[in-house]
Amino acid sequence: xxxxxxxxxxxxxxxxxxxxxxxxxxxxxxxxxxxxxxxxxxxxxxxxxxxxxxxxxxxxxxxxxxxxxxxxxxxxxxxxxxxxxxxxxxxxxxxxx
Numbered sequence: 001x002x003x004x005x006x007x008x009x010x011x012x013x014x015x016x017x018x019x020x021x022x023x024x025x026x027x028x029x030x031x032x033x034x035x036x037x038x039x040x041x042x043x044x045x046x047x048x049x050x051x052x053x054x055x056x057x058x059x060x061x062x063x064x065x066x067x068x069x070x071x072x073x074x075x076x077x078x079x080x081x082x083x084x085x086x087x088x089x090x091x092x093x094x095x096x097x
Contacts, residue, residue, distance in 0.1 A: 013021070029037060 025034060
């Protein structure tokens with residue numbers, strides 16, 4: 001009996017299904033409001049993408065700043081004493097709150 005299951009969504013809507021959807025849209029919104037609805041939907045999607053892109057740029061800039069500030073910096077100096085060379089290395093860690 002389990003092999004006779006009918007899928008809830010059999011696939012992408014084809015020609016007849018799209019015609020029915022368009023007919024329902026025309027009945028609900030009217031023929032003159034559908035282009036306005038599509039235009040406003042496109043504008044809303046564009047605004048959303050711009051806002052998302054701005055946020056991603058800000059986050060990447062903040063991550064870059066944090067890596068510069070919180071990273072360790074090494075200072076290497078050389079000192080010569082009576083024919084031998086000493087190398088000193090200092091490590092400092094800076095954090096900003």
